[in-house]
Amino acid sequence: MTKTADIIICGAGITGVAAAHSLSKAGIQNILLVDERPPLSFTSDRSTECYRNWWPDPEMLALINHSIDLMEELAEESGNVFHMNRRGYLYVTADESKVTGLKSASRRTSELGAGPLRVHSSDNSSYQPARPEGFHDSPEGADLLLGNELIRKYFPYLTDRAVAALHARRAGWLSAQQLGMYLLETGRRRGARFESARVTGVDVANERVNSVQLSSGERVDSPIFINAAGPFLKNVGKLLGVDLPVHTELHLKAAIKDPLGVVGREAPLLIWNDTQRLPWAEDEREALAEDDETRWLTEIFPAGAHTRPEGAGDDILMLWEYQTKVMEPVDPPPLDEQYPEIALRGLAAMLPRMEGYFAKMPRPQLDGGYYTKTRENRPLVGPMGVEGAYVIGAVSGYGIMSACGVADLLTAYVIHAKLPSYAEDFALSRYSDPAYQRKLESWGDSGQL
Numbered sequence: 001m002t003k004t005a006d007i008i009i010c011g012a013g014i015t016g017v018a019a020a021h022s023l024s025k026a027g028i029q030n031i032l033l034v035d036e037r038p039p040l041s042f043t044s045d046r047s048t049e050c051y052r053n054w055w056p057d058p059e060m061l062a063l064i065n066h067s068i069d070l071m072e073e074l075a076e077e078s079g080n081v082f083h084m085n086r087r088g089y090l091y092v093t094a095d096e097s098k099v100t101g102l103k104s105a106s107r108r109t110s111e112l113g114a115g116p117l118r119v120h121s122s123d124n125s126s127y128q129p130a131r132p133e134g135f136h137d138s139p140e141g142a143d144l145l146l147g148n149e150l151i152r153k154y155f156p157y158l159t160d161r162a163v164a165a166l167h168a169r170r171a172g173w174l175s176a177q178q179l180g181m182y183l184l185e186t187g188r189r190r191g192a193r194f195e196s197a198r199v200t201g202v203d204v205a206n207e208r209v210n211s212v213q214l215s216s217g218e219r220v221d222s223p224i225f226i227n228a229a230g231p232f233l234k235n236v237g238k239l240l241g242v243d244l245p246v247h248t249e250l251h252l253k254a255a256i257k258d259p260l261g262v263v264g265r266e267a268p269l270l271i272w273n274d275t276q277r278l279p280w281a282e283d284e285r286e287a288l289a290e291d292d293e294t295r296w297l298t299e300i301f302p303a304g305a306h307t308r309p310e311g312a313g314d315d316i317l318m319l320w321e322y323q324t325k326v327m328e329p330v331d332p333p334p335l336d337e338q339y340p341e342i343a344l345r346g347l348a349a350m351l352p353r354m355e356g357y358f359a360k361m362p363r364p365q366l367d368g369g370y371y372t373k374t375r376e377n378r379p380l381v382g383p384m385g386v387e388g389a390y391v392i393g394a395v396s397g398y399g400i401m402s403a404c405g406v407a408d409l410l411t412a413y414v415i416h417a418k419l420p421s422y423a424e425d426f427a428l429s430r431y432s433d434p435a436y437q438r439k440l441e442s443w444g445d446s447g448q449l
């Protein structure tokens with residue numbers, strides 16, 4: 001028997017459930033969400049669950065600011081069931097030569113709309129530490145703390161080498177599962193349905209979407225098809241003959257217990273902003289350097305090791321993209337058993353008491369997923385080139401924080417509402433613009449962790 005839907009969404013990760021929520025809020029009732037896995041169980045289950053409005057790209061900044069507005073509304077209406085906090089992101093450097101650049105880059109981001117920048121250089125400054133829970137009455141913008149004494153007054157666990165710390169304030173973390181479940185359940189109450197199946201085909205008739213084939217053998221008639229397939233965005237695009245310009249990168253994450261209390265339990269997300277060599281004992285370094293396979297462990301590693309406390313116990317999360325691995329998505333993602341130790345040693349540059357775990361590291365829990373990215377790390381949201389087909393994805397390492405914002409943008413396309421100023425910057429059609437192509441050639445850093 002052929003079923004019908006007003007809209008079919010392929011993928012029930014955070015992006016698909018946010019789309020179902022937003023479209024149902026706009027009054028569309030017969031929405032069918034299809035996923036071959038349980039909702040929110042693939043990439044959306046692997047994230048660090050953090051958010052920040054601190055973006056150097058003005059269009060991304062506007063999108064994520066709006067997304068945070070929407071998340072705050074959801075937190076208000078739900079009694080903050082997803083535990084959104086505002087602890088912020090703290091970018092720390094020990095490199096005096098970077099301070100002027102950090103200050104001017106921060107001023108630029110502030111002027112783009114991320115909120116005021118306050119620079120503090122003495123301990124009687126007006127710096128306001130973050131509250132550990134909730135998001136109300138928190139400062140906007142960012143605080144730049146200069147000088148080790150001031151930094152360690154508020155963050156005593158950081159290295160005595162730290163000379164500057166930028167605290168982005170409209171930032172923090174939340175439970176992505178609980179946000180996702182809230183979006184899914186609210187959408188369901190408004191009529192959206194979930195079906196467990198793989199989308200195997202999309203039929204086009206008279207140059208527009210007509211129906212969708214499922215692995216169950218069913219065909220569902222629908223005039224609108226939304227590709228929210230996360231790392232499989234490209235594969236699902238091909239079902240419509242569209243080659244989406246995205247690639248996938250493997251990203252890992254490790255969790256360990258922190259019985260020594262190396263990371264303050266009320267800490268923000270802590271990010272080490274400097275390159276480094278990993279700390280090894282002299283004999284270890286010599287042995288590693290001798291072997292072609294391990295020499296890389298003695299060479300320079302990139303900036304960006306980061307950590308945060310997780311939950312009410314003594315868990316911490318550790319992340320560091322010291323190698324970029326572009327690959328086709330496979331399930332489960334391949335894990336690298338060396339990752340936790342490398343991340344832990346890298347974090348010791350910022351948190352010296354990590355050394356206490358060098359001899360015996362608490363047993364790590366390792367997982368990972370994929371960043372699905374466009375070349376310039378902006379998302380893809382909008383029409384997919386076939387009448388009735390839309391894409392929402394390529395949300396890289398910011399898919400949790402952007403979900404409500406990209407879903408709102410998608411809904412504006414579907415219901416023909418006024419589009420926000422950044423719509424064109426995230427549309428697939430941007431790549432047909434020669435001026436945009438030229439801009440891509442000299443694209444700057446996206447600030448992606």
Ligand SMILES: Cc1cc2nc3c(=O)[nH]c(=O)nc-3n(C[C@H](O)[C@H](O)[C@H](O)COP(=O)(O)OP(=O)(O)OC[C@H]3O[C@@H](n4cnc5c(N)ncnc54)[C@H](O)[C@@H]3O)c2cc1C
Binds near residue numbers: 038045
């Ligand atoms: C280690 C790591 C840390 C991260 N940290 C953060 C962070 O701190 N903050 C943040 O905002 N983001 C973070 N992210 C990114 C974020 O997790 C992702 O951007 C987001 O989860 C992507 O959601 P999605 O819905 O697009 O994809 P997914 O969650 O992967 O969902 C896609 C769904 O589509 C389904 N699907 C695919 N093809 C088909 C088909 N043919 N038929 C049916 N179903 C199909 C899949 O089964 C899957 O369930 C992180 C990611 C990783 C890996």
